[in-house]
Amino acid sequence: MRTLSSDAGPAILTGRDLLVAGRAAPLLDIEQIEIRGGEILSVLGPNGAGKSTLLRVLAMLQTPDSGSISFLDRSGREAERLMRKRSAFVFQRPHLWAGSVRSNIELGLRLRGHASDSRRQVAEQAAAQLGIQGLLERDARALSGGEAQRVAVARAMALDPDVLFLDEPASNLDAMARTALIEDLEHVARDGRHATVLATHDRADAFSLADRVIVMRDGRVVQSGCPEDLFENPVDPFIAAVTGAELSFRASVTSSQDGLLVVYVDETELAAAGSAEPGDRVRVVYRPEDLFLSRSEIQGSPRNRFQARVTEIRPAGSLLRVRLAGAGHWVAVITRAAADELSLEVDTVIWVQVKATALHAFQV
Amino acid sequence: MVEYPSFLPVSATFRRLAPLSRWVSLVAFVSLVSGCASEPAGVVYLGSTTSVYDTGLLDTLVAAFEQENPDLEVKVLAVGTGQALALGRRGDADLVLVHAPDAELEFVRAGHGRNRVTFMRNDFVIASPAEDPAAIRGISETETEPGPAAFATIASAEAPFLSRGDDSGTHKRELALWAASGASPVAPWYQEAGQGMGNTLVIASERRSYVLTDRATLTVLGDAADLEVLVQGGHLLENFYSIMMATAGRNQAGAERFWRWLLSERAQSMIASYGSDRFGAPLFSPVPFVIPDDSAAGDGSEATNPVVLAWQLLTSGDAYVIDVVLRSLAISGAALILAVLIGLPIGVGLALSRFRLRMPVVALVNTGLAFPPVVIGLVVYLLLSRSGPLGPLELLYTPGAVILAQVVLAGPYIVAVTLAALDSVSPDVRMQARGLGASQWQALLLHLREARASLVAAVAAGFGAVISEVGAVMIVGGNLAGETRVMTSAIVLETRRGNFSVAIAIGIVLLTIALAVNLLLTLLHHRGPSSPIPA
Numbered sequence: 043m044r045t046l047s048s049d050a051g052p053a054i055l056t057g058r059d060l061l062v063a064g065r066a067a068p069l070l071d072i073e074q075i076e077i078r079g080g081e082i083l084s085v086l087g088p089n090g091a092g093k094s095t096l097l098r099v100l101a102m103l104q105t106p107d108s109g110s111i112s113f114l115d116r117s118g119r120e121a122e123r124l125m126r127k128r129s130a131f132v133f134q135r136p137h138l139w140a141g142s143v144r145s146n147i148e149l150g151l152r153l154r155g156h157a158s159d160s161r162r163q164v165a166e167q168a169a170a171q172l173g174i175q176g177l178l179e180r181d182a183r184a185l186s187g188g189e190a191q192r193v194a195v196a197r198a199m200a201l202d203p204d205v206l207f208l209d210e211p212a213s214n215l216d217a218m219a220r221t222a223l224i225e226d227l228e229h230v231a232r233d234g235r236h237a238t239v240l241a242t243h244d245r246a247d248a249f250s251l252a253d254r255v256i257v258m259r260d261g262r263v264v265q266s267g268c269p270e271d272l273f274e275n276p277v278d279p280f281i282a283a284v285t286g287a288e289l290s291f292r293a294s295v296t297s298s299q300d301g302l303l304v305v306y307v308d309e310t311e312l313a314a315a316g317s318a319e320p321g322d323r324v325r326v327v328y329r330p331e332d333l334f335l336s337r338s339e340i341q342g343s344p345r346n347r348f349q350a351r352v353t354e355i356r357p358a359g360s361l362l363r364v365r366l367a368g369a370g371h372w373v374a375v376i377t378r379a380a381a382d383e384l385s386l387e388v389d390t391v392i393w394v395q396v397k398a399t400a401l402h403a404f405q406v
Numbered sequence: 407m408v409e410y411p412s413f414l415p416v417s418a419t420f421r422r423l424a425p426l427s428r429w430v431s432l433v434a435f436v437s438l439v440s441g442c443a444s445e446p447a448g449v450v451y452l453g454s455t456t457s458v459y460d461t462g463l464l465d466t467l468v469a470a471f472e473q474e475n476p477d478l479e480v481k482v483l484a485v486g487t488g489q490a491l492a493l494g495r496r497g498d499a500d501l502v503l504v505h506a507p508d509a510e511l512e513f514v515r516a517g518h519g520r521n522r523v524t525f526m527r528n529d530f531v532i533a534s535p536a537e538d539p540a541a542i543r544g545i546s547e548t549e550t551e552p553g554p555a556a557f558a559t560i561a562s563a564e565a566p567f568l569s570r571g572d573d574s575g576t577h578k579r580e581l582a583l584w585a586a587s588g589a590s591p592v593a594p595w596y597q598e599a600g601q602g603m604g605n606t607l608v609i610a611s612e613r614r615s616y617v618l619t620d621r622a623t624l625t626v627l628g629d630a631a632d633l634e635v636l637v638q639g640g641h642l643l644e645n646f647y648s649i650m651m652a653t654a655g656r657n658q659a660g661a662e663r664f665w666r667w668l669l670s671e672r673a674q675s676m677i678a679s680y681g682s683d684r685f686g687a688p689l690f691s692p693v694p695f696v697i698p699d700d701s702a703a704g705d706g707s708e709a710t711n712p713v714v715l716a717w718q719l720l721t722s723g724d725a726y727v728i729d730v731v732l733r734s735l736a737i738s739g740a741a742l743i744l745a746v747l748i749g750l751p752i753g754v755g756l757a758l759s760r761f762r763l764r765m766p767v768v769a770l771v772n773t774g775l776a777f778p779p780v781v782i783g784l785v786v787y788l789l790l791s792r793s794g795p796l797g798p799l800e801l802l803y804t805p806g807a808v809i810l811a812q813v814v815l816a817g818p819y820i821v822a823v824t825l826a827a828l829d830s831v832s833p834d835v836r837m838q839a840r841g842l843g844a845s846q847w848q849a850l851l852l853h854l855r856e857a858r859a860s861l862v863a864a865v866a867a868g869f870g871a872v873i874s875e876v877g878a879v880m881i882v883g884g885n886l887a888g889e890t891r892v893m894t895s896a897i898v899l900e901t902r903r904g905n906f907s908v909a910i911a912i913g914i915v916l917l918t919i920a921l922a923v924n925l926l927l928t929l930l931h932h933r934g935p936s937s938p939i940p941a
Contacts, residue, residue: 103837131841137832139856150842201843 051079054237055100055205060109062095062261070095070106070261077205077239082231084248085241086284087258093241094134094209096258100239101131101207114204127154130203134210136194138182143174146182147197154201168200172226188219192226199230206231208240212247220244227251245284257284279404282327287402290327291370295320295403303403310369313345316403324403330363332400333374336393337384344395352390355381362386366394448478450660453490453499455575456602457620458647460484461689463680464503470676471667478660485902486602488573492904494518497654500661505575505620505647519650521662523697525669526647526677526690530579532556532637533607533624534616540565542616543636551640554586560616561589568615570606571598571887573903575645580618583642598887600899601880607631609884612792612802620645622689625681646693669697715907720914727911734892737805738872741812745868749817750861753824754854768825774818779871783878786811790882803884808892811878816868823867827860828853859930866930870923874916 053076062070070092077083077100085093098104102111102125113121114128130150138146147165156164169175172192177185182193191211198206211227212220224247231238231251242248248255249269256266257280265277276282279290293305295318303314305324318324339347350368357363362381366372372394376386384392458464459482468480483490483499487506493499495518502519504510513519532542532553540563542556549555560567569591570577584591597615599606603623610617611631624633637643649668651661667673674692681689719727756768788794790802790810801807835856839849854861876894883890885899893916900909 098837101841103840126840126843126845130843131838133834133838133841135832137835137838139852150844153839153842153844153848197842207841 051081053077054079055111055113057100057111058109060096060099060106060111062092062099062104063107064261068261070099072096072109072261072263075100075256075263077237079204079237080234081253082238082240082251084252084255085239085258086243086245086248086255088243090260091243091258092261093243093258095261097131097207097209097239097241101125101129101205103131125205128203129205129207130198130201131207132191132194132198132209132211134213136190138185138190138193141182142178143169143180143182143185143193144178146193147178147200150197150201164200164202165196168196171199171230172196186219187215188223191215191219191223195227195230203236205237205239208238210241210243213243220247224251245286249285257281274399276327276402279325279327282402282404287327287329289330289373290325292406293324293326293370293403295322295324302398305401305403308368308370310348312348312369312401313398314401314403315399316405318403318405323406325406327402327404328396328400330373330375332396333366333372334395335364335374335376335380335384335386336395339393340395342395343397345398346394346396346401348394349391350394352386352388352392355386355388366392368394448657448660450478450480450501450657450664451483451493451499451655452480452501452503452664453483453485453493454503455487455490455505455647456484456604457505457576457623458484458503460602460604461622461626461681463622463677463690466680467668467673467676470672471664474667475663478663480664486572487575487578489902489904491518492906494650494652495654497652497656499652500655500657501664502650502652503647504650505645506578507646507648509575509578510648510650513650517653519652521665522648522650523665523669523695524646524648524693525674525695527693528621528645528690529638530576530618530643530645531621531624531635532616533610533619533633533635535611535614535632536634537614538636539563540616546637546639549640551586551642552637553583553640553642554588556637557583557587558589561587561591564595566613566615567591567596568606568610568613568617569596569598570603570618571600572602572899573905574603576603576618576620579642579645583618586642593888597889600885600887600891600895605884607633609803609886622681625685625689647690666697669695712906712910716910716914719907719911724908724911727908727915729888730891730893730896730912731915733805734873734894737808737892738812738869741809741872742816742865742869744809744813745816745820746865748813749820749868750824750864753821753864754828754850756821757825757828758850771818771821771825775822777818778877779815779875780877780881782814783811783881786814786878787881802882803886803890805883805890807882808879808890811882812872812875815875815878816872819868819871820864823864824861827857827864830860831856863927863930866923866927870920870927873923874920 055077057072057075060070060072060075061068085096087093095104099106100111102122110117111121113125116124139149144165147168148161151161151164166175166178169178172195174189174192174196177189177193185193195211208227212223215223228251240248240251252269254266255269255272257264257272259280265272265281272281273285276285276287291307293307293312295303296306296311297304297320298318301315301317303316303318303324305312305314305326314326316324334344348369350366350372352364353367354365355362358375361375361377364374364376364386366374374394386392454464464482464484468482471480472478483493485493487504487509490499490502490504491509491513494502494513510522514522540560542559545552545556545559569580599609601609603619604627607617607619607624607627608631611633617633621635624635649665651658651665655661677690677692679688681687756764786807787802789796790799790807791797801810831853835853836849839852840846844852874894876898879890879892880895880898883892883895885891885895893912897909897912900912
């Protein structure tokens, strides 16, 4: 279980009423946001959500049209100067300067006027942290995408920043390079010395790394909180989709009490989580892996139990996707081993169980 | 029935025509083609001194001749006495019309010319602006040979004197006058323009110099030059024009027809009256002559290969060539440094800024690239001339004027290429540098460093543009020997004088420099600006 956000330090960087105007709609419109010392914050959202803009504004590389930023209790010019000294930014397409990998990693140190032997040492440590000691003497232009990104991260880490900004660092890499980089980033982020702000459109990366996740769309924050929060209490279908709950169906509410609803679909009553009034139409969202299939009815915690017929079985990677008809239409995902155990095939009738809390209902 | 061999590329249509008509069309076709390929019935090339041409007399005479002889065309090459004789020597001119008796006699003696007839005259005068610093105004009244006497006075007063310096008839007479005066003209008061009579007079007016000129050109120039006749008269200021046929000329028959016509009554009476309606008195007078009957044509002597001579000049380190080359490099170098100091910051500023008028300003800069250099020369000339806004600076015809023109020439290159160089580097380079802690200034320097290959290319392009330009440098510099004569204008002058070996020598140096600059540009282009990592 990940540490809760209350374990992170106090807020070191706060932004208020940040506004960046766009041509038709604002590129960024955020009332309040803060970064806490030592935490890993993911900024998640689709392309065009405003993630990069947010990072650049927070890193004080881009001036917002209105709003204020305070860093380490300073603001204005002083904060900007301090930000340059105490933060480092890794761009989506890092620009590597002509020269060796070593000279690129040492660049920030050179700009700050560090002596050459201390530069050497620090650069080597940073390279080791990213696993690229072997590349130090290589020409920086002759690197693969993944190697170049590591160099970019290493040169940022060489500066020992209080805040490390990573703007979609793995987006331009192929799948294997991306996985490897995200793993290394996890080690880098967890060394505890600095806060990490990571912008990404990949929900797996965002959720696996982060202490806290901010989900953005159209320049605004839709929801923020720790990953579990978002998983269990998505505020709208968008967040639910972001966290993987993309399957849904419509139903009507028959009764409601304390966040628990009874919805009616296809002559069946189901219990779901959400807030709505009786008579409302709702969209119920769930994750396929939250459906539990069995041959016979099992007494257990899930409130919802019904029978359904298998209409289709399809492979989905190493798992199987099963379409079911009964109390509406459903899609479940199970392992092949489980399918074998159930002797599952088309037209088989089985029992389906799903927890009420796994069914998220949103007003339509 | 004629059968064509089947391998001949004769079309099927042609084969189908009746045999007789095939022959007719074939003959017609061949004569049409051969008719197009051959030259018109008669072209005669006349190499002439510039003074006769500048007055417009030659145009009038040639028009009258061609009207009476519609099958002949006379092409006038008004290149100055020196080169006219060179053209005659090589057979590139069929006739020469010059005014340098010693050179003419040598020309005939060597067998290059025949049928020499002195047929018209006017006189030389010494002209100057009204100031007359050497006080030679009254000399014509007190001396039988005022020419040499005036020259001696000018020399002892070290008053400014401007020479043609181009081996023309006028120049040769001037040198003879110096010899007769017993004085030796030296810099800095003695300058050589290296240009035709008209241009030399304009420069002399601008620089308030004494100048030797034929009276006709001065009269025709009128108000364009602020000069008046100060000294005239005496045998040594007499000016005689002769016509000769070149033995190596290709159109002997046509040349003879023009020669005879020029010596006919009609032509002579045209000469006698030319100019009286416009200037009050005729510009030339005919001279009594006897038409000779030279049937003997001498053999032209062999010309030494000018390319070989040029190479000798280069390897022996000829002083004149070295002087011209070094001056060109100095002037263009200075101009380039100034252009970079002004243009680079402007280019950087344009690349970094995003103000509203940016687009039109960039378009303006790019238009500057396409500006004809000679027009730039004209504009700078108008600014620097005595009556222009920068006249008081007295920069015209000094190296400063040439540098100014070249700065204006090279400036747009520097700005445009700097702009392109900076834009070619990835746009967020500066932001990335700041993301690593760079100050605004450090970020800018890093950006420039990334584009440094292209920036050097900018400078090289500017240098290439100015070192090979000829129009503007001549207009504002005047091609004065030892002062504003650069490689390109020297080539023009020496070619005109017929000194092809010198022209070729300088040309070789200029070509080498241009090649070196282009080589540098190509090398830098391949190194190229930084490319982002492969995605």
